[in-house]
Amino acid sequence: MKVRLTDVTLRDGSHTVRHRFTVDDVVAVTTALADAGVPVVEISHGDGLGGSSLTYGFSLVDERELLEAAAPILRERGSKLAVLLIPGIGVATDLEAAAAIGATVARVATHCTEADIAEQHIARARALGFEAVGFLMMAHMVGPKELAEQAKIHEAAGAQVVYCTDSAGALMPSTVAERISALREALHPDTIIGFHAHNNLGLGVANTIKAIEEGARHVDASTRGLGAGAGNCATEVFVAVCDKLGWETGIDVMAIANAAEDVVAPIPDRLPSIDRSSLILGWAGVYSSFLLHAQRASARYGVSEADILLELARRRVVGGQEDMILDVAIELAARQGAGA
Amino acid sequence: MRVAILGTGNIGTDLLEKLRRSDVLDVVMFAGVDPESPGLARARSYGVATSTDGVEAVLGLDPPADLVYEATSAAAHRANAPRFADAGLKALDLTPAKVGPPVVPAVSIDVAFGASNLNLTTCGGQATVPMVAAVSSAAEVEYAEIVSTVASLSAGPGTRQNIDEFTRTTASALETIGGAARGKAIIILNPADPPILMRNTVMCIVPGDADREAVAAAIARMAARVQGYVPGYRIAAGPEFDEVEGGRLKVSVFLEVTGAGDFLPPYAGNLDIMTAAAVAVGEQLAAEREPVAP
Numbered sequence: 001m002k003v004r005l006t007d008v009t010l011r012d013g014s015h016t017v018r019h020r021f022t023v024d025d026v027v028a029v030t031t032a033l034a035d036a037g038v039p040v041v042e043i044s045h046g047d048g049l050g051g052s053s054l055t056y057g058f059s060l061v062d063e064r065e066l067l068e069a070a071a072p073i074l075r076e077r078g079s080k081l082a083v084l085l086i087p088g089i090g091v092a093t094d095l096e097a098a099a100a101i102g103a104t105v106a107r108v109a110t111h112c113t114e115a116d117i118a119e120q121h122i123a124r125a126r127a128l129g130f131e132a133v134g135f136l137m138m139a140h141m142v143g144p145k146e147l148a149e150q151a152k153i154h155e156a157a158g159a160q161v162v163y164c165t166d167s168a169g170a171l172m173p174s175t176v177a178e179r180i181s182a183l184r185e186a187l188h189p190d191t192i193i194g195f196h197a198h199n200n201l202g203l204g205v206a207n208t209i210k211a212i213e214e215g216a217r218h219v220d221a222s223t224r225g226l227g228a229g230a231g232n233c234a235t236e237v238f239v240a241v242c243d244k245l246g247w248e249t250g251i252d253v254m255a256i257a258n259a260a261e262d263v264v265a266p267i268p269d270r271l272p273s274i275d276r277s278s279l280i281l282g283w284a285g286v287y288s289s290f291l292l293h294a295q296r297a298s299a300r301y302g303v304s305e306a307d308i309l310l311e312l313a314r315r316r317v318v319g320g321q322e323d324m325i326l327d328v329a330i331e332l333a334a335r336q337g338a339g340a
Numbered sequence: 341m342r343v344a345i346l347g348t349g350n351i352g353t354d355l356l357e358k359l360r361r362s363d364v365l366d367v368v369m370f371a372g373v374d375p376e377s378p379g380l381a382r383a384r385s386y387g388v389a390t391s392t393d394g395v396e397a398v399l400g401l402d403p404p405a406d407l408v409y410e411a412t413s414a415a416a417h418r419a420n421a422p423r424f425a426d427a428g429l430k431a432l433d434l435t436p437a438k439v440g441p442p443v444v445p446a447v448s449i450d451v452a453f454g455a456s457n458l459n460l461t462t463c464g465g466q467a468t469v470p471m472v473a474a475v476s477s478a479a480e481v482e483y484a485e486i487v488s489t490v491a492s493l494s495a496g497p498g499t500r501q502n503i504d505e506f507t508r509t510t511a512s513a514l515e516t517i518g519g520a521a522r523g524k525a526i527i528i529l530n531p532a533d534p535p536i537l538m539r540n541t542v543m544c545i546v547p548g549d550a551d552r553e554a555v556a557a558a559i560a561r562m563a564a565r566v567q568g569y570v571p572g573y574r575i576a577a578g579p580e581f582d583e584v585e586g587g588r589l590k591v592s593v594f595l596e597v598t599g600a601g602d603f604l605p606p607y608a609g610n611l612d613i614m615t616a617a618a619v620a621v622g623e624q625l626a627a628e629r630e631p632v633a634p
Contacts, residue, residue, distance in 0.1 A: 018464070053524055053526065054590065088503055089526050113531040116500050117529065120501060317526065318532075320528040323539075325537070326541075326580070327577055331577065
C-alpha cells in the first residue's frame with residue numbers, strides 16, 4: 001500500500017516557534033526532508049497564508065520569502081511545495097502569489113461545519129493549477145455523517161483531496177475510523193481522503209495508522225511532532241511504523257530520523273510534549289493552536305491556564321478565535337478579583 | 341422624509357420594523373419579488389404600501405422616494421444602481437455591492453450628504469471602525485486589526501460565498517474611515533448552538549507615549565455614540581493596554597453586539613447593526629434636509 005505524507009513541520013510547527021522560522025531554518029529543514037524522500041512539504045504561517053497578525057502572532061520572516069527559499073530546493077529533488085489557506089484569515093489572492101513562487105498543492109481549511117466558505121478559494125486554486133485539498137478542521141465537533149456532508153461541499157467545489165482534520169487532537173482510533181469510513185462512503189471513489197492528527201492524547205501515530213486502515217491515503221505529520229498543542233503525528237515515527245507494516249511512504253527511515261534529530265530538534269526553545277495544558281486540549285476538545293496564547297494570557301492576567309482552556313471548551317470556541325482567549329482571561333481575572 | 345425599501349427578506353423586514361419607530365422617516369413602499377415572503381404580509385398588516393414588482397415599484401413611485409434602501413443582493417444592486425441614479429434617486433445599499441462610498445454613521449456621516457449612492461461597508465466595519473476612529477482621534481494608529489466572530493446561522497449565502505470581500509472591505513474601512521495607516525480584518529464563523537452573540541476584537545498599535553486616559557475616554561465617548569443607534573452595542577472588556585515590540589502600545593477593545601430582536605433574532609447583532617446604521621443614516625439625512633428652525 002502506498003501512503004502520501006505531507007510534512008507540516010514548517011507550517012503547523014510554526015506554532016511551536018511562535019511563527020519565527022528563519023530562511024536558514026527553512027533551507028535546512030526543507031533540504032533534509034526532501035533528501036529523505038518526503039514527497040510534500042507545507043510552508044505557511046501556522047494559521048495559513050495571511051495569518052501573520054497581532055491575533056495569531058506576526059511572522060519573523062514574511063512567508064513568501066520562506067516559500068521562495070524552499071521552492072527551488074524542493075523542485076530539484078522532485079518534492080512538492082504546499083501552502084495552507086484559512087478563508088476569513090487569508091484571501092484567494094494569497095494563492096496567486098504562492099502559485100507564482102512555485103507552490104503546487106493548496107490546502108484550504110474551514111471549520112468542519114463551514115465548508116461552503118471555501119468554495120471560491122478551492123475553485124481559484126484549481127484554476128491556478130494547484131492540486132486542491134479541502135481541510136475540515138475540528139472534526140471531532142461533528143458526527144461522521146455531518147462531516148461527510150461537508151466534505152461533499154469541498155469535493156463539489158473542486159477539491160481532489162478532503163482531509164478529516166483533528167485540530168484538537170480529540171479523536172480516538174474508533175472515532176477516527178467512523179469519520180474516515182463515512183467520508184469514504186460519501187465521496188467519489190477518485191476523491192482522496194486525508195487525515196491530520198494532533199498528539200494531545202498521545203494518539204497521533206495510532207490515529208493516523210487507523211485512518212489509513214479505513215481508507216485515508218494522504219496523511220500529515222511533522223518531524224519531532226513540531227506543531228500546535230502537543231504537536232502532530234511525528235513524521236519519523238510514522239515512517240518507521242509504515243516500514244514495519246510494509247506500507248510505502250517513499251521516505252528513508254534513517255534519513256528522516258536524522259533530519260528530525262539533527263536538523264529540526266535544535267530549532268525550537270522547547271519541543272511539544274503532552275503537558276497538562278496539551279492534555280486538556282485533547283480531552284476537552286480545544287483548538288491546539290490556543291496552547292501558547294493561553295500560556296501568555298495566564299501570565300498576563302494571573303489566572304490558571306487550565307481554567308482558561310476549560311472555559312474556552314465550554315463556550316465551544318472554534319479555530320481562529322484566539323482573541324477569545326484574552327477575553328476569557330480578563331473575565332476569569334475579574335471573577336477572581338470579585339471573589340477575593 | 342419618504343423612504344422605500346427594496347427587498348423583503350430578513351434584512352428588509354428588520355429594517356421595516358426599525359423604520360416604523362422613526363419619527364422622521366416614512367416608509368412609502370416595501371417592495372420585493374416573492375409574493376410568499378412573510379415580510380410582505382407583515383408590512384401589509386402594518387398598512388404599509390407593498391408590491392411584488394421589485395425595483396419597478398420603487399422607480400414608479402410618484403412623488404418619488406427621497407431615499408431607497410436596497411436590501412436585495414449585491415448583483416441586484418449593481419443592476420439597480422444606475423437606474424436609481426438615472427431617476428435621481430438617492431440609494432443606501434445594505435448589500436456588499438460597494439457601488440458608492442462607505443458610511444459609518446458614528447464617524448463619517450458627512451459622506452452621506454454628498455453622494456447619491458452609499459453603502460454600509462460590512463457588519464464588522466460598522467462595529468469596529470468607530471473604535472479605531474476613536475483611538476485615532478487621541479493617538480496615531482500605525483496598525484489596526486479586528487476579528488469579527490458571528491454565529492454561523494446569521495451568515496447568509498452572500499457572506500459565505502464571498503468571504504474575501506468581507507476581509508478586504510473591512511480592512512479598507514479601518515484605514516479610510518478609521519484612520520489607521522494599515523488595517524487587517526479577520527472573520528470567523530462559529531456554529532455553536534445556541535448561537536453566539538456577535539463578538540468583535542479591535543486592536544490598535546499606537547506610539548508608546550500615547551495618552552492612555554485620552555484614548556480610553558475617546559473609546560467610551562464613541563461607544564456611547566454608537567449605542568445611540570445600536571442599543572445592543574457594548575464594550576465587554578477593555579480598553580487593555582499592553583506594551584509590545586519597539587516600545588509601542590497595543591490598545592485592545594472587546595465588543596459584543598446584541599441585536600434588538602426586531603425581526604431577526606437577538607444573536608444576529610451583525611445584521612442588526614447594519615439595519616440600525618441604515619436607519620441612523622436616513623435620520624441624519626432627514627435632519628439635514630429639514631434643519632430645525634432656530
